[in-house]
Amino acid sequence: xxxxxxxxxxxxxxxxxxxxxxxxxxxxxxxxxxxxxxxxxxxxxxxxxxxxxxxxxxxxxxxxxxxxxxxxxxxxxxxxxxxxxxxxxxxxxxxxxxxxxxxxxxxxxxxxxxxxxxxxxxxxxxxxxxxxxxxxxxxxxxxxxxxxxxxxxxxxxxxxxxxxxxxxxxxxxxxxxxxxxxxxxxxxxxxxxxxxxxxxxxxxxxxxxxxxxxxxxxxxxxxxxxxxxxxxxxxxxxxxxxxxxxxxxxxxxxxxxxxxxxxxxxxxxxxxxxxxxxxxxxxxxxxxxxxxxxxxxxxxxxxxxxxxxxxxxxxxxxxxxxxxxxxxxxxxxxxxxxxxxxxxxxxxxxxxxxxxxxxxxxxxxxxxxxxxxxxxxxxxxxxxxxxxxxxxxxxxxxxxxxxxxxxxxxxxxxxxxxxxxxxx
Amino acid sequence: xxxxxxxxxxxxxxxxxxxxxxxxxxxxxxxxxxxxxxxxxxxxxxxxxxxxxxxxxxxxxxxxxxxxxxxxxxxxxxxxxxxxxxxxxxxxxxxxxxxxx
Numbered sequence: 375x376x377x378x379x380x381x382x383x384x385x386x387x388x389x390x391x392x393x394x395x396x397x398x399x400x401x402x403x404x405x406x407x408x409x410x411x412x413x414x415x416x417x418x419x420x421x422x423x424x425x426x427x428x429x430x431x432x433x434x435x436x437x438x439x440x441x442x443x444x445x446x447x448x449x450x451x452x453x454x455x456x457x458x459x460x461x462x463x464x465x466x467x468x469x470x471x472x473x474x475x476x477x478x479x480x481x482x483x484x485x486x487x488x489x490x491x492x493x494x495x496x497x498x499x500x501x502x503x504x505x506x507x508x509x510x511x512x513x514x515x516x517x518x519x520x521x522x523x524x525x526x527x528x529x530x531x532x533x534x535x536x537x538x539x540x541x542x543x544x545x546x547x548x549x550x551x552x553x554x555x556x557x558x559x560x561x562x563x564x565x566x567x568x569x570x571x572x573x574x575x576x577x578x579x580x581x582x583x584x585x586x587x588x589x590x591x592x593x594x595x596x597x598x599x600x601x602x603x604x605x606x607x608x609x610x611x612x613x614x615x616x617x618x619x620x621x622x623x624x625x626x627x628x629x630x631x632x633x634x635x636x637x638x639x640x641x642x643x644x645x646x647x648x649x650x651x652x653x654x655x656x657x658x659x660x661x662x663x664x665x666x667x668x669x670x671x672x673x674x675x676x677x678x679x680x681x682x683x684x685x686x687x688x689x690x691x692x693x694x695x696x697x698x699x700x701x702x703x704x705x706x707x708x709x710x711x712x713x714x715x716x717x718x719x720x721x722x723x724x725x726x727x728x729x730x731x732x733x734x735x736x737x738x739x740x741x742x743x744x745x746x747x748x749x750x751x752x753x754x755x756x757x758x759x760x761x762x763x764x765x766x767x768x769x770x771x772x773x774x775x776x777x778x779x780x781x782x783x784x785x786x787x788x789x790x791x792x793x794x795x796x797x798x
Numbered sequence: 799x800x801x802x803x804x805x806x807x808x809x810x811x812x813x814x815x816x817x818x819x820x821x822x823x824x825x826x827x828x829x830x831x832x833x834x835x836x837x838x839x840x841x842x843x844x845x846x847x848x849x850x851x852x853x854x855x856x857x858x859x860x861x862x863x864x865x866x867x868x869x870x871x872x873x874x875x876x877x878x879x880x881x882x883x884x885x886x887x888x889x890x891x892x893x894x895x896x897x898x899x
Contacts, residue, residue, distance in 0.1 A: 556854070557861050559871035583858050587865050696855050733855050735831075760853045766833035 377403035380451045384431030386483075388412050388422075388445065390531065391437040395552035396450045397530040398540050400435045405500065406473055411482040413531055414493060415627070415698065416759035417443060420708070424493055425485075477501025484533055486627050486699065496628050497666060506630040506664035507541040509646045513634050514596060514621055516546040516573070522595070523568035525551040526575040527561055533627045534600045534697065538575045548573070558587035571595035574616075578604050579696055579733065581612050593617045599637075600625065601697025603685055609637035624685065627699070628669045629660050633683070645681040653677060657689075672699070690783075693722055693736055695761045702736075708757040709738060712750065717741040717773050720764065721786050723794065738764030739789060741772055768793050819890045826886075829863045830856050841887040857883060864889075869898035 377399055381387070387409045391397040404411055412432060414421050422443055425432055434445040441447060475481075481500040485493040511517050526539030543550040551568060555561040561584060565574060573596045576584075581599055584591065585608070594616045600623040604612075612620045624643050625631035633643040645651065648663035651671075658675035661668040674686040688694055691701045702720050709718040718740035742750060747767055754763055770793075774785035823836035830852070845852050852860075860883075861872045870893060872882070882892045 556858070556874050557872045558865075560874050579855060579858065583862055586862050587871065588869075589871060761855065763853075765831075 375403075375406070376453070377451055378407045380448065381407050381409060381435075382433050382446065382448060384409070384429075384433045384446075386410050386412050386429035386432040387435055388414070388417075388425065388432060388443070389435045390417065390441065390443065391435060391450055392529070392554065393437050393552050394526065394530050394539060394550055394554060396437045398544070398550060400450060401540065404435075405475055405479070405481060408479070410480050413482055413484045413533065413536060415485055415532070415700070418755070418757060418759055419444060420757040421485075421493060428483075428493075428495065475500050477504075482536075484536075484627050498630070499666070502664040502666060503537075503541060503630070504545060506646075507537055507545045509648075509663065510537065510623070510631050510634075511542055511546040513644075513646060514542075514573075514598065515619075516542070516548065516596075520571055522546065522548040523551060523570075523572045524548050524575060525561075525565055525568060525572065526554060527556070527580045528575060528577060528601070528697070529554065532697065533625070533630065534623070535575070537625075537631055538598060538600070538623065542575075558584045558589050562589045562592055565594060566590075566592035573598065577601045577697055578608065582608060585611055585615060591615050595619075596621065598623060600631075602694060604637050606637055606641065613638045626669075626672060629665050629671070632660055632663070632665070641684060642678055642682045643685060645683070650680070651675060651677055651683055658683070693720075693762065695735065696733055698759050698761050700758070700762055705736065705738075705758060705762055709740065709754065711757070712742075712745075712753045714745045715740055715742045715750070717775075719773060719781055719786065720762075721790055723790060735765040736762055737790060737794065738767050739770050739773060739786070739793075740767065741770060766794070816890070818894060819886060822890050822893065823886060825863050825867060826860055829859050839886055841890075842885045844885060845883050845889070852883075860889075864893060867899075868893050868896075870896045 381403060387404050389397055389400045389411055391400050401411055412425055412429065414425055422445060426445065432445060434441065434443050434447045435450060436447055437450040439449060477500055479500045480497060481503055482498040483495040484498055485495055516522055524539060524543045526535055528535035528539060530536055530540045551564065553564050555564045561580065565572060572594055574594050575598050578599055595618060597612060597616060597618050597620045599620065604622055609620050619636065620638060621634050622637050623631050624633040632649045633645045635643045646663055649660060649665060650662045651658050651660055658671045659668050660671055672692050673688050676684040676686060678684060691703055693700050693702060702722065705720040709715060709720065718738060721737045721739060723734060723737055740750065751763060751767060773781060774789055775781055819841055820836060823839045827834065827836050839850060843850060846857065864870050864872060881888050883889060
């Protein structure tokens with residue numbers, strides 16, 4: 375209530391609080407004050423500028439006094455005179471009436487990068503968000519009457535972290551850990567410090583780091599992974615070394631979470647109750663359940679009966695690095711919008727080619743005689759999320775465009791083979 | 799942690815880099831599949847963001863390499879943490895002071 379009262383007049387809020395507790399309180403305060411949360415895929419200056427065009431009254435709620443986002447800012451108002459569990463006045467506060475939020479209230483817009491240079495907004499009403507997360511809590515086995523401690527290694531601002539490290543706790547009477555530990559040693563000590571049953575919400579990158587680092591892994595009651603599929607070997611090793619169950623979640627920004635699998639046992643994903651997939655011209659569409667409207671999925675899915683499917687990787691144009699999604703079309707648009715770039719294209723090396731690195735990065739070829747690599751990278755940094763900065767960025771005299779101006783994949787691959795060092 | 803990086807930008811002669819600096823630079827280039835050679839990493843240039851352009855995924859990868867080769871578990875709660883990745887030289891100083899193998 376106190377935070378809700380402090381919010382300025384604008385109807386739209388970008389909540390960039392890094393502390394999960396402050397993020398959650400900020401989000402709840404926004405709901406009570408009928409504000410709409412904007413969850414962009416990146417906070418790069420260009421994305422913020424586009425959000426301002428989308429919602430002119432947008433303001434930024436932050437817990438970092440040095441926050442550099444170019445928007446009117448509200449620094450998270452820290453509690454004053456508020457009782458905490460250690461205080462004598464704790465529990466003597468007036469009876470708290472849980473506010474009722476209309477299921478149809480628009481809670482958030484979540485953005486994907488789109489392919490034309492403009493981020494695409496997706497509406498999330500409170501009722502559907504809750505239905506999605508409630509079905510998820512049920513599928514994860516969190517509705518067993520016990521209160522779990524939920525620790526996330528993912529930020530609360532992206533769809534997966536928003537659903538699984540913020541809303542999931544609210545929907546399953548669980549406790550959220552405010553921290554977002556980064557190094558393996560920090561993840562393990564934070565996890566070991568919370569009471570069981572405990573849940574770790576994480577990603578393949580962090581899980582792999584945890585298994586590789588020489589740290590003691592605490593027994594954990596459930597580990598959840600999303601953003602990219604885990605191999606069955608890695609999933610089995612996680613289950614064994616944490617003495618745990620590992621469930622993977624599949625979803626998208628557009629649809630929210632729609633399926634889970636116990637990867638150590640099966641590669642088949644099981645859809646959530648009420649959600650169905652249909653194939654149209656080879657593309658899978660999801661609908662029903664909490665999904666707002668029939669939505670094409672960005673991955674190649676093979677249906678296995680009514681409620682099961684296999685995942686065969688992303689559609690050709692899409693890039694997913696560490697759970698951040700973009701499309702080559704979007705990245706190319708940004709690259710070619712830079713003054714001095716005559717022609718340019720991003721290129722996704724084959725996964726096998728770069729398998730020695732933990733994460734496959736995008737490369738880019740550019741024709742820009744007047745620009746330096748550093749100057750161009752600095753310009754790109756203003757426009758796209760840093761994970762998509764090309765590595766390497768290669769200057770060429772011309773791109774291998776064919777007669778119709780298109781860039782055949784084979785020609786790009788040949789150009790890449792000529793310029794990129796083979797993986798050691 | 800002593801701040802070895804002078805605020806005045808000095809040309810960093812490769813000759814002044816220590817054997818450990820070269821070794822760590824090599825490990826970083828290998829682990830991250832970078833498009834530069836170890837000798838091209840200026841000891842005082844920032845590793846994170848601008849400069850070498852590393853991001854948090856890379857930093858996690860470097861943390862694994864440091865743990866494996868030098869027996870150091872990096873922790874975000876140590877006060878030194880934000881200094882460690884300021885430059886190769888800072889990282890190497892930290893490793894030299896804390897290595898267990």
